[in-house]
Amino acid sequence: MTDAPLLSRRDVLRTVAALTTAPLQPEPEAPGRRSFTVVARKYTFEPEVIDVRRNDVVRLTLTSPDIAxxxxxDAYRIQKRVPPGGSVTFEFRADEIGRxxxxxxxxxxxxxQDMQGELIVR
Ligand SMILES: [Cu+2]
Known part of the structure; x- marks a missing residue:
């Protein structure tokens, strides 16, 4: 017989993980506020992915160092233009889940036409 510890290191880690993991029951969705700055330039968006949670109020500042x-x-009926060298800030509620x-x-x-990104709403 070997003297096995009462709790292996793995058990301890598992317990800690269980205690720190969010509850499985869905919480009422408290809307968060998220802010992003997106740089639009020839010919990319930076960042290319905006990742939010459903019902977040997303404040987005769009800037362009070059042209308009x-x-x-389309799905959110958002179309915001930024002038050459300028910036524009707007908000929307991410109320629809999807990509x-x-x-x-x-x-x-x-x-x-090559400028693309993805809004992910979880
Ligand atoms: Cu463009």
């Missing part, structure tokens, strides 16, 4: 761009999310592409709808510059 837009931040467009939604965002893109630049400006067509003065062909490269804008």
């Amino acid at each position: 761009h837009s931040f467009t999310v 939604f592409p965002f893109y630049c709808s400006m067509r003065a510059d062909e490269g804008c």
Whole structure:
């Protein structure tokens, strides 16, 4: 017989994990506020992914160091333009769960067709 400890290190870690994990019951969704700055430039968005939780109020500042761009999310009926070298700030409530592409709808510059990102609402 070997003297096994009462609790292995693994058991302890598992217990700690159980104590620190969020409850399985869904909590009432308290809307959070999230802020992002998205830089739109020839020809990318940075960051390319905006990851929020359902019902978050998302405050987004869109800036462009070069030409006019837009931040467009069809599913949310968002289309915000930013002027050359400028910025624009707007808010929306992420009330629909899913993965939604965002893109630049400006067509003065062909490269804008390549500008894509994804809004993820969990
Ligand atoms: Cu653009």
